[in-house]
Amino acid sequence: MDHRAARRLGAAGPSAAVFAGDDRSRTPAEGETVVPARRSQDERWAVNLAAARQFHGREGHLIVPRKHVETITVDADGGQEAVKLGAFVDNSRRRASKLSNQRRAALDELSALVAGDTGAIARLAADAISCVLGPDESRVG
Incomplete structure (x- = not known):
């Protein structure tokens, strides 16, 4: 009996066990790699936001290079998990208008945290100017 005849009679083919989920319940063999379950978008968003808060807490700003991990x-x-924080921050800024209200509120909260650090950008600019001109020449006044 070929596979077409078996299907007409209601017999399950060899791939039916895979589609039925039987393969997922078995324990992996020794040396076999286990692929973790995919995360939902909400879980990934929470991880990315936690990474942004950690970066801000350590660096004092949220000016993240695009390739920063x-x-x-x-x-x-x-x-531990590596998060492509630079891409997340850049994409979030570019796509802010397309985000849900909840995610936009989380970004606003993070922005308030960054804005609460008055002068962070001014300090970075002053540091950059002093590196180029020297500490004495960069002062105005």
Whole structure:
């Protein structure tokens, strides 16, 4: 009997176990790599926001280079995860108008945190000017 005849009679083919989920319940063999479950968009958003808060707490600003990767602790066991923070910050700024109200509020909260650090951008600009001109020449007055 070929596979077409088996289907007409209601017999499950060899791939039916995979589609039925039977393959997922087995334990992985030794040496077999286990792929973690995909995260929801909300979970990824929370991780990215935590990385942004961590960066701001350490650096005092949120001017993140596009290629910057931030490593954060994601669970109580000390598991670490690399987050492409530069891409997240850049994309969030560019797409802010398309975000949900909840996500926009989270970004506003983060922006208030950054804005609350009065003069962070001014300090960065002064540091950049002093690097180029020297500390004595960059002072006005």
